[in-house]
Amino acid sequence: MNEFPPEFDPARLIQTMSKNGHNKLIGTRYHAHGQGWCELALPYSETLVTDTASGILASGPIFTLMDMATSLSIWLKTGTFQPQATLDLRIDYLRPARPGNTVIGHGECYHVTKSIAFIRGHAHDGDPEKPIAHVAGTYFFTASA
C-alpha cells in the first residue's frame, strides 16, 4: 500500500482526474473534502439534460457524480491508494435537480474491510437539507483477492 505523501492534496487529484475521460465530459469539479468524505460539484449543462423542454438534468450524470465522490471517499478514509472497482451502487432519486443549479455530491466511506469498502452519500442542488438523491453501495479492492 502507498501511504499518502504529507503534501497529498485531494483537490489537485480530482482536478487532474477531471481533465480527461468521463469526468471531463460530464464536468465534475472538486468542492470539499474531509476525513472519509468528499464533495464534488456538477455544474449545470444543457448537454446533460434528459429533455430539452424541461431542462432537467439526466440521471446518468448524477450517478457518475456520486460514483466518483463515493469512490474518492474511500481513499480519504483509508489514507491509501488501493485499486478498487464498484461492486454495486444504488441511487434513489428523491426529486429532479432544478434546471440551472449546480449539483453537489457528498460521498462518505463509513466502513472498510480487507476486501470491501461500504459507502453512502447524497446529492443536493443548493440546500444540503433538501437532498435530490441518496446513494448506497460497495466497492471491492481489486488487489485484495
Added chain:
Amino acid sequence: MKTSFSPYAQTMGFEEQRDADGRLVIAMPYSDGVRGRPGFVHGGALAGLLETVAYATLSEALGEDDRPVIKPVNVTATYMRGAVEMTTYARATIERLGKRIANIEAIAWQDDIEKPVAMAQINVMLDRSRG
C-alpha cells in the same frame, strides 16, 4: 419506432440498434468521454447507458398514444466485469408495466452477451397527471 435521444444521450454518443429479434439495443462506442480508470469504461457511463436503454424500451412499450412522464425512482447497478476499450451494448426487459410503476432490468455487454459487464434494476414512476 425511432428512439429520440436526449441531449445527454447524444453527448454520450449513444447509437440505436436492433438485434435479430427487432429488440432495441443501444450501443455506446468507446471514447475518451466514457473512460474511467485507464483502459476501462467509467461505471457512471455504464449506469447512464443502462438507464437510457431502460427508459427507451419502456417508452416503446407504452406506444405512441400513451405518453406519461417517466420519472426515475431508483437504480441499482451491479458491476460484474471491467468494461474495456470497445463498444458496449445494452438492452432492457420490462419485468412489469403497471399503471403507475414499471420495473425494468437492463444488462450491458461487450463482445459476448453471455458475459455481461453490468446490469441494473430500475424502478420508475409513470406520471399521467399532466395528460
